[in-house]
Amino acid sequence: MAKVNSKPYQREISNTRWYWRNETYMRYIARELTCVFIGIYTVVLLVGIWRLSQGQVAYETFLQALRSPMSIVFHLVALAFSVYHSVTWFNLTPKALPIQIGEQFVADRVIIGAHYLGWAVVSVVFIFLAGVF
Amino acid sequence: MAKSNKPIVWGPFAAGGTVTAFVTPVLILLTLLAALGHVPDGLTYEGMHGFASHWLAKLAIFAVITLSLWSSAHRLRSTFFDFGLRRDKQIATIVYFMAIIGALASLMFLYCI
Numbered sequence: 001m002a003k004v005n006s007k008p009y010q011r012e013i014s015n016t017r018w019y020w021r022n023e024t025y026m027r028y029i030a031r032e033l034t035c036v037f038i039g040i041y042t043v044v045l046l047v048g049i050w051r052l053s054q055g056q057v058a059y060e061t062f063l064q065a066l067r068s069p070m071s072i073v074f075h076l077v078a079l080a081f082s083v084y085h086s087v088t089w090f091n092l093t094p095k096a097l098p099i100q101i102g103e104q105f106v107a108d109r110v111i112i113g114a115h116y117l118g119w120a121v122v123s124v125v126f127i128f129l130a131g132v133f
Numbered sequence: 134m135a136k137s138n139k140p141i142v143w144g145p146f147a148a149g150g151t152v153t154a155f156v157t158p159v160l161i162l163l164t165l166l167a168a169l170g171h172v173p174d175g176l177t178y179e180g181m182h183g184f185a186s187h188w189l190a191k192l193a194i195f196a197v198i199t200l201s202l203w204s205s206a207h208r209l210r211s212t213f214f215d216f217g218l219r220r221d222k223q224i225a226t227i228v229y230f231m232a233i234i235g236a237l238a239s240l241m242f243l244y245c246i
Contacts, residue, residue, distance in 0.1 A: 035209050042235070052246060076165070086155070
């Protein structure tokens with residue numbers, strides 16, 4: 001084997017900070033990180049169901065625990081990330097579910113718009129069923 | 134044709150991504166109200182217990198929790214990879230295992246309500 005005199009190429013990009021270089025990467029990593037907040041929030045829901053199964057006192061202790069400042073901050077951050085997940089998810093639906101009618105494809109904005117409308121309806125129905133108003 | 138477990142993993146991810154896109158923001162909004170001290174009627178013990186006693190509600194809660202956990206686990210797996218943790222097989226095993234544990238736990242809690 002010939003002696004290689006050159007220095008091996010060193011990749012100068014950090015594994016943990018590569019996405020700072022570019023706005024597109026930043027948006028990508030923000031989208032991917034939504035899973036951390038949605039995942040943790042689902043565990044909060046799971047704890048809620050667990051406490052509910054243990055009876056009134058346990059469930060009301062859970063509701064009381066939700067009122068801690070850390071929980072409020074978590075809710076606000078998780079709300080922002082979950083909305084970002086919804087927006088990015090719905091904006092990709094024309095690529096995931098292209099609809100063809102005859103020769104024509106349904107316009108992207110129609111498919112996206114239908115999802116946003118569905119999202120609004122679901123949200124209002126949940127708020128109504130939960131007895132907020 | 135090459136055998137792949139990708140559809141089995143990816144199917145619930147897509148379903149979970151869709152479910153969380155539709156319901157997670159409003160659920161967070163509702164528990165945020167509770168966190169701020171304005172517990173909606175439906176989230177009081179009587180309200181939640183009444184709701185979660187019905188089998189259809191149990192099914193819905195189970196579906197939301199399981200699909201959310203699975204899609205979060207799947208995305209977390211690829212996020213670990215993006216952050217330079219390249220031991221994908223071990224990470225995949227851990228995150229999917231945790232999602233399955235959570236799903237089974239929800240099944241048990243719902244059964245007890």
